Amino acid sequence: MPETPDTKPSAVELNQRIRDLMLRSGGRLSGQQRAEYQLLLSRWAAAVREDIVTAA
Template sequence: MLHGMSTTVEFGSDRSADEVNEEIRALWRRSGGTLSVEQREEYQRLVLEWAAAAPGSQRAA
């Protein structure tokens, strides 16, 4: 069971989907293919940021 995870997603930057994707790839490279609890939380945040930045995504104005 995970505790303390926020259900609110806030993005501090307007990075492109490509930039966020590269950060996701780097996270996986650093982890050696197995994410720790902290890395999984970062991965989830990055995936949500990537989805918001992806072409065709519906961003709130």
């Protein structure tokens, strides 16, 4: 699903995107893929923190 300002991907969705990226790359990231990975990872961490705060 495309992101809009009103929708944020869940931690589960971001995790799947990270897994897909690693599978596509065969575990060896190019510079561009590494930047994408870092962005996805930081967004995943933020989503996990948000889930924890919501659960509390």
